Amino acid sequence: MTPPPTATAAPVSDAPTTDVTPGPAPAAAPAPPAAPARGGLLVLVGMLLVAVNLRAAVTSLGALLDEIRDGLGLSGTMAGLVTTLPTIAFAGLGALTPWLVRRWAAARVLVVAMLALTVGQVLRVVTDSAAVFVLTSALALAGIAVANILLPMLVKQHFPHRTGLVTGAYTMALTVGTTVAAASAVPVAHAFGSWRAGLGVWAGLAAVAVLPWVPLALRARAARRAPAPAVAAAGAARVRPARTRLGWAMAVYFGAQSLSGYAIMGWLAQLFRDAGYAPEAAGLLLAGVTALGVPVALMMPTLAGRLPTLRPLVLSLTAFSTAAYVGLALAPHGLAPLWVLLLALGQGAFPLILTTIGLRARTAEGTVALSAFAQSTGYVIAALGPLLVGVLYEATGGWTAPIGFLLVALAVQTAAGMVIARPRQIEDER
Incomplete structure (x- = not known):
């Protein structure tokens, strides 16, 4: 798998090995706290912003499904496909995430995932084609599917001693995003006179969630040549x-x-x-x-x-x-x-x-x-x-x-x- 998306991530996974050797142990001991100290706050903010987006694209669609069916002329079969897409995407595309993070740092993967969510939500509200609407919805859901898998890993990497607290924080953010999107999608659509506004407004929130991960992705790219990929590959083979x-x-x-x-x-x-x-x-x-x-x-x-x-x-x-x-x-x-x-x-x-x-x-x-x-x-x-x-x-x-x-x-x-x-x-x- 990948190291954490910070320049100090690699020593975390190497620490158990270096501690066995008397010589380098004192130098390796301070390494694990370094990642949270340098990147923890930015990572936490980024995780919370991602979590808020993990269901908004789904629940806002459900709240406006009747209007969308009328606006795009969706058949009953097509509407059923749209409502089933989230579980299909979460199951199928989520399974690809370990393969992705073996090759690219988690922060870089999250940047692409949030961009996919943003672009997918924008494109699906500007089309008049039912088929394009389904395809662009799938693109948005692909970003959510990958982020679903990555958040527990990021908690483990950056907050190993505060797993419960940080998981609670991002789960609460996810729940708030779910509730707000479901409750406000229809009022927003009515205020702007179109279901497209009630569905598309969440693309802006997804775009904001990209921002914290850009510097983390750049930092992870600079650290990518560390020996951690070999460790990740070994870990992937074992688990x-x-x-x-x-x-x-x-x-x-x-x-x-x-x-x-x-x-x-x-x-x-x-x-x-x-x-x-x-x-x-x-x-x-x-x-x-x-x-x-x-x-x-x-x-x-x-x-x-x-x-x-x-x-x-x-x-x-x-x-x-x-x-x-x-x-x-x-x-x-x-x-x-x-x-x-x-x-x-x-x-x-x-x-x-x-x-x-x-x-x-x-x-x-x-x-x-x-x-x-x-x-x-x-x-x-x-x-x-x-x-x-x-x-x-x-x-x-x-x-x-x-x-x-x-x-x-x-x-x-x-x-x-x-x-x-x-x-x-x-x-x-x-």
Whole structure:
């Protein structure tokens, strides 16, 4: 894999080797703190800006899908493809990220990823072609897919002793970006009289996210001739998450929690409308799940980093989600705010698994390999969530069967969670 995107990154991965030799050990000891000291603040700002962009292009499209279908004449099949593109891109293109960072520094890869997100969002709002809209949306999503994988690795490289805090910060930024884009896309479109404005405004935010990574990419390019690439290549050869029990448990946990998350985002408002709520109230209840998830996203990684085992968190999240699902099945109207709160707490599984990716890898190379495998495989699983919930809802005309399916997925998630709860590293399961 690559060294961190700073000139001082290479000694971090070399430190365990040099410490064994008595002579150079004193000189090598100060190296690990150097990268955060010189580049940590800029890296942190860059990570937060990237995180804010990781879902805005997706949720703003969902909020304006009816207007986009009318404006471009999208068929039902084409609209279905557009809504499925995120999980396809996250699964397929995310898996290529380890290959990219073996060849180029992470900062340089992120510059290209954010540029792809910016250009893709601009091009898709200036076209009148449905096919071009889909292709340029795919370009934007490709940038998001790569950034999804890189952020846990950057946390490991630059903030190894503050994994929980930094993961919580960028997960919270991601959640805020998701919520703001979903809530403001329609008002912006109405204010400017076109869905193109409501969708295209987020390209400016993506362009801003490029800026911190440019100096980091230039610095990484200057440091690229250090011996770290050989170390990264060796690390890449050793870490094969697909051949380990831990790797598959991480992928299943990520996939199961994402499956429920996508199903909730896609169908919860409809459930509340069927229970008798007005469309506006149902939308607010759905937004409440995301809004209440902001503090959960900030706190969960810190808790995970401090506990000796993750079992209490895994079981607590399962209990919250179980209570919410049972409540939605039995009394969706009377206690709806309580079920929304419990769903938000249960969705803390997302920041938990992002934190665990860093906790279960010893090196940056292991982190990016585990991140790529868990997320790319997990998003394949997640893509089934909204689809199967919709099929069951249409077939039965009610919510008992869909909620039963989500409870089964939760049981699978919990079983995988118990596997990843025990402290160990992916490098040890070679």
